[in-house]
Amino acid sequence: MTMTDTVLARLAALKTTPTPDLKKQWRELFDTEAPPYNRRFLESRLAYRIQELAYGGLKPATVERLEALGEQLDGGNIVLRRIRADDKPIAGTRLIREWQGVEHTVTVLNDGYEWQGRPYRSLSAIARAITGTRWNGWIFFGLKNRRGQA
Template sequence: MSLPVDQRRRLAALKTATTPELKAQWRDLFDTEPPAFNRRYLESRLAYRIQELAYGGLKPETIRRLERLGEELDGGDKRKRGIRADRDRPITGTRLLREWQGVEQIVTVTADGFEWQGRPYKSLSAIARAITGTRWNGWTFFGLKNHRGRT
């Protein structure tokens, strides 16, 4: 089953939309303020949402199964699902993407730290400082933690 033509056009237009346009679409499709993540994240989530609305999203049985798996991991406490301790960093091999001043920055999580532009770093904050020239919380800069400290 393929998407209707208007939905396919809407998906294709995500690539050329400005960031403010993407944020406006986010507000329209999710009825919330957009997160402070990079452009690629907004595009991918908007594309998923457009398709979800066209096809109907996950089946109820899939949602129930995911909820059960979540309960197994956190003992049924939904508040714990959003908590991320700093020691729980992304899995080795994860690529973190961040657009800064029109340039996409890609960081790879390694077994003992992070890699950016072929160089190893011990912290995301050091990478954020190298990119921006100012001090940043690396977790916040790469969208792993919001400005209030929540993940």
């Protein structure tokens, strides 16, 4: 059996491995406790790690290039890195919300939002301007429910 066959067998076995055993593998491969994420996350990260250990990870030059690209995108702002770009509606989308009998329309921009001809960096700031109280903008505009699900 070649190394490739062994790696492929380990990857295939992940699908049928009980979750407690996946967490055990995590501890062995990452030397940390498994995060409290769903099974699919564990499977995908374990599959990557198995291949990384067998075939090698990214070259240092590739890691440096990716870090440089990340810096260009977010200017080193760690908060922006934690916001998933694919969660935000695409630029041009109009969000409509009625509040106390008045309809409010917000346009999604590449770098923020526009309401009543003014730019805003967040939906929460617009919701606060509309209501006079603090709101999670994503909840106010119906993009997320109170449990945080999109």
